[in-house]
Amino acid sequence: xxxxxxxxxxxxxxxxxxxxxxxxxxxxxxxxxxxxxxxxxxxxxxxxxxxxxxxxxxxxxxxxxxxxxxxxxxxxxxxxxxxxxxxxxxxxxxxxxxxxxxxxxxxxxxxxxxxxxxxxxxxxxxxxxxxxxxxxxxxxxxxxxxxxxxxxxxxxxxxxxxxxxxxxxxxxxxxxxxxxxxxxxxxxxxxxxxxxxxxxxxxxxxxxxxxxxxxxxxxxxxxxxxxxxxxxxxxxxxxxxxxxxxxxxxxxxxxxxxxxxxxxxxxxxxxxxxxxxxxxxxxxxxxxxxxxxxxxxxxxxxxxxxxxxxxxxxxxxxxxxxxxx
Numbered sequence: 001x002x003x004x005x006x007x008x009x010x011x012x013x014x015x016x017x018x019x020x021x022x023x024x025x026x027x028x029x030x031x032x033x034x035x036x037x038x039x040x041x042x043x044x045x046x047x048x049x050x051x052x053x054x055x056x057x058x059x060x061x062x063x064x065x066x067x068x069x070x071x072x073x074x075x076x077x078x079x080x081x082x083x084x085x086x087x088x089x090x091x092x093x094x095x096x097x098x099x100x101x102x103x104x105x106x107x108x109x110x111x112x113x114x115x116x117x118x119x120x121x122x123x124x125x126x127x128x129x130x131x132x133x134x135x136x137x138x139x140x141x142x143x144x145x146x147x148x149x150x151x152x153x154x155x156x157x158x159x160x161x162x163x164x165x166x167x168x169x170x171x172x173x174x175x176x177x178x179x180x181x182x183x184x185x186x187x188x189x190x191x192x193x194x195x196x197x198x199x200x201x202x203x204x205x206x207x208x209x210x211x212x213x214x215x216x217x218x219x220x221x222x223x224x225x226x227x228x229x230x231x232x233x234x235x236x237x238x239x240x241x242x243x244x245x246x247x248x249x250x251x252x253x254x255x256x257x258x259x260x261x262x263x264x265x266x267x268x269x270x271x272x273x274x275x276x277x278x279x280x281x282x283x284x285x286x287x288x289x290x291x292x293x294x295x296x297x298x299x300x301x302x303x304x305x306x307x308x309x310x311x312x313x314x315x316x317x318x319x320x321x322x323x324x325x
Contacts, residue, residue: 026087026266027061036092037076039069043209043290044124044254048092050286051123051256054277059269063090072161073097074109081111085118085259087266093119093257096165099309103317104163113310117257118267119302121274122295124254124287126209127227128169129237130157131220133196136203141224141243144203148179156182158192158204163322166205168313169226169250171320176245196220207252208234212291226250233288253309255295255302271298 034052036045045067052063068076073096080091098113111117130144138144148155159166162185174181184201186192189210195201197219204220208231214220215234222237228249230239240248256274258267277283278294287294297305 026263026269027059029086029088031062031064032056032088032090034063034065034090034092035076035080036065036067037069037073037094037097038067038092040067043292044092044094047124047283047286047290047292048254050283051274051277054280054283055270055273058273058276072101074101074105077101078110080257080259081116083259085261085263087258087262087270089259090120090270091117091257093117093255093306095251095253095309098306099313100163100165100168100317100322102310103314104322114303114307116260117306118260118262119306120256120258120267120270120299121278122253122255122297122302122305123274123278125293125295126207126252126291127225127231128166128205128207128250128252129211129225130170130173130203130205130223131196131211131215132203132223133199133201134218134221135199136221138202138223139221141238141240141245144223145177145179148177148181152180155202156184158184158186158195158201160189160192160206161185161187163317163320165250165252166207167322168316168320169248170205172247172250172316173240173245176247193220208291209252224248231291234291253295255297255306267299274298 034048036048038045049065052065056063068079073094077091077093077097080089083089102109102113132138138147157170159170161167167183167185189206192204193214196204197214208225211220215222224238224240224243225231226240226248228239228241231237256270258270275298284294
């Protein structure tokens with residue numbers, strides 16, 4: 001059989017084209033940008049920096065934290081949703097934007113937490129608590145329910161804002177307990193703490209991570225928290241579940257996400273680095289100090305968890321009356 005010169009030249013084309021079509025090696029194109037949708041200095045930001053430093057050592061590329069606060073974490077979250085899916089832009093995903101912000105803003109959010117993100121790992125977890133000032137004659141959830149039913153006008157509660165996770169947790173509790181209380185929303189939790197400690201408000205709801213120092217000092221008295229089991233180091237605080245409130249199992253979570261369509265091999269490599277990093281003794285020590293726990297879900301399990309959270313919280317957020325208007 002005679003093979004023409006033209007056939008030989010055509011036969012060689014796929015081999016010549018292969019280098020141009022191949023995916024570039026990752027990560028070699030420079031540092032990875034890790035967007036934290038909060039201002040620097042908070043507990044979430046600090047732990048995110050420790051996690052990414054551990055991950056950087058494992059993947060052999062620097063990870064640069066970029067703080068993009070604004071609009072209740074929606075600004076930074078939206079920016080990552082629109083970023084190139086090349087493995088060089090990651091997000092600290094948080095329940096406040098992925099779930100609460102998305103439900104409140106609907107299509108105006110500009111992203112869908114499932115469709116527009118590849119969820120890599122859940123890396124941080126903290127429960128929420130009802131906290132009262134120490135001079136209040138309420139030492140348990142049962143005391144609070146009895147007192148609020150006897151004098152409903154006397155009890156109000158503060159949170160970090162309408163539609164915030166503390167607000168939504170309290171909505172769940174009031175529904176479960178058959179109570180009605182006045183909600184006093186603030187712009188952030190610092191002033192809420194000041195007013196409760198100072199006696200202006202009887203109680204508040206906050207995360208254990210944020211409230212741990214005031215609990216340890218005795219400035220705030222915790223009644224119960226939203227994890228399904230007791231927290232090491234805070235073993236005297238009961239869970240709502242053990243008190244008969246199974247609907248009050250709530251997790252204040254944060255995770256790592258990439259833009260959707262980031263190549264699966266890159267996502268898997270990041271997940272492996274995150275999984276290994278969460279075993280770091282230094283990181284575990286910092287988690288314990290801040291009353292935060294490492295996450296335990298990765299890749300498809302993390303993706304499904306976000307879907308489940310969106311489905312579970314949507315009716316509660318809508319029933320809360322929260323609005324961005």
